[in-house]
Amino acid sequence: MEKKPIKILLWALTIAILGGSVWALYTTGFFEAAGSQEKLGEYIARCAPWSHLAYFGVQLVSVIVAPIPSNLTAAAGAYLFGLWPSFLLTWGAVTLGSAIVFALARALGQRFVSQFVSEKLSGKYLDVIRRKRDVFLALAFLFPFFPDDILCILAGLTDISFRRFFLLAALARPWGLLVSCMVGSATLSIPLWGMALLGAGGLILFLLAMKYGDRLEEALLRRLGR
Numbered sequence: 001m002e003k004k005p006i007k008i009l010l011w012a013l014t015i016a017i018l019g020g021s022v023w024a025l026y027t028t029g030f031f032e033a034a035g036s037q038e039k040l041g042e043y044i045a046r047c048a049p050w051s052h053l054a055y056f057g058v059q060l061v062s063v064i065v066a067p068i069p070s071n072l073t074a075a076a077g078a079y080l081f082g083l084w085p086s087f088l089l090t091w092g093a094v095t096l097g098s099a100i101v102f103a104l105a106r107a108l109g110q111r112f113v114s115q116f117v118s119e120k121l122s123g124k125y126l127d128v129i130r131r132k133r134d135v136f137l138a139l140a141f142l143f144p145f146f147p148d149d150i151l152c153i154l155a156g157l158t159d160i161s162f163r164r165f166f167l168l169a170a171l172a173r174p175w176g177l178l179v180s181c182m183v184g185s186a187t188l189s190i191p192l193w194g195m196a197l198l199g200a201g202g203l204i205l206f207l208l209a210m211k212y213g214d215r216l217e218e219a220l221l222r223r224l225g226r
Contacts, residue, residue: 010107021061030058040076052081056089063097063149070094070148071180078184087181091174098152098169105156113157117150126154133160134168141172148173 025031033043047054055077062070070090077086105113113122128136129151137155140146155165 007108010104011112014104014108014112018065021065025061025065034072038076040073041079044076044080052085052089055081055086056093059090059093060097063094063152064101070177074177074180075184078181083181086184087174087178090177090181091170094173094177095166095170098149098173099162099166101149101153102156102165102169103162105153106162110157113153116153121147121150122154125151126157129154130158133158134164137165137168138172141169142175 028043030043033039044051044055044058055073059070059073059077062073074086074090077090080086081089101116125147137151137160140151141148152165152169
């Protein structure tokens with residue numbers, strides 16, 4: 001019974017913060033700017049001299065409430081700030097945002113998750129997260145064609161510990177963002193055929209890991225246990 005008032009308070013704070021964030025993004029023109037890298041860059045630049053803080057906030061909120069891919073905002077930030085400042089800010093914001101949605105899902109349960117994740121997506125991913133857990137999350141975070149933010153929310157409904165999830169998010173999520181920052185800062189230019197090859201190679205590795213991941217994990221554990 002003691003947990004109910006705490007849960008109600010947490011719900012109220014969550015609704016207030018999320019609602020305030022959406023209102024702030026809407027009134028400042030974020031959703032209009034989110035259509036292109038150039039407009040996003042202009043949006044962030046208007047916040048000078050607090051543009052770095054604004055960029056961190058945009059990246060954080062995009063994980064929690066806004067349906068804007070972090071890769072797009074990462075490329076826009078790299079165009080403004082350069083490779084490493086944008087990558088470090090993005091890494092910190094995305095990792096923190098992942099931890100926040102995981103913790104909210106863990107604390108508020110299925111009712112909270114249902115506000116953000118459709119029943120179709122939940123049915124598609126929740127069972128495999130529960131069964132494959134670390135293997136699936138690590139690989140899904142590494143490859144760009146999975147809905148990372150949704151997976152972070154769903155992971156909160158599983159028995160994976162917060163510490164374990166945080167380490168997975170911190171270590172696996174940044175690499176795709178690093179590529180986006182490299183592209184945005186013109187450090188890296190990948191042609192369309194190169195992106196196709198990377199995607200195909202990543203898909204093959206993912207399918208192999210999903211099929212044989214349990215065996216590899218068991219073999220590694222046996223070896224470490226000797």
